[in-house]
Amino acid sequence: MSTYEVTRNAVIPAPPEAIFPLVNSFHEWTKWSPWESVDPAMQRSYSGSDSGVGAKYAWSGNRKAGSGTMEIVEATEPDSIKIRLEFAKPFKAVNPTSFTFTPSDSGTQVTWTMTGENKGVGKLFALFMNMDKMVGTDFEKGLAALAGAVKQRRA
Template identity: 40%
Template sequence: MIAPKTYDVSRSISISKPIGDVFEYVRSLKKQDEWGPWAKKDPDMVKEFTGTDGEVGAVSSWKGNKDVGEGEQEITGIKENEVVETQLRFLKPFKSESDAYIRVKDEGNGSTKVTWGFSGNNKFPVSIMMLFMNMDKSVGKDFEQGLSDLKDILEK
């Protein structure tokens, strides 16, 4: 049995809102708690924000229960009305890093396609855990729920 060395998970949804409105909303780390699935998994999670939200260098850090663990997310790149790139740094229950992104694309007629994804390398000992876990299924479900909630919020 060989453990997967990398992972790449993404999901997309179409939102009936202009690209500028969608991008302004998704670039905010603070607003991710309104639609991201992890805040619901631990309503008592402790959050801290540093830097200017929605700008390169902004950091959201969290400490939560066993379902969300501990870590931080930093905005590493922004292309206006195209993509917000972040680095996820997980500290607990195990250390790992992933590159994440939220990409938006104008679909015309006032609709925007939003793609949320992340990728990384499975280093030891995480690679051993990946023998027993399907990253695409487990995280993909969370991405689908988050994007569905994002759509509900933005289309109100």
């Protein structure tokens, strides 16, 4: 069985305390998530806590958006957030995802990491698609949008 990890970093010119809430609440993800615009008719539902541990988000969309759930399983303000990401479509997968917020000279280094296993259909898919390139590009877009959302919020 092969495993993979996708990680991207960006320095956002704001303190961790300004960035953390935008990731710690799925209600805020519409402002910066790279996947929000994939399907304008995507259905979303929220359950559990409003933010932090126990916050849950489910989505169902077109072929490109797929469907699945996310749940915040650990949140240490303002340092890190761990999410259980589970895809139902286009193929079943569980991808532990984390965000870390590390103060730096010019703001906060935000690190977004997703790990997974290539098995079943995913293993076949991995033969043709480079997960790091495919998902990494989305992470880069998301981190840039997160920086924009923080800037807007602080304006």
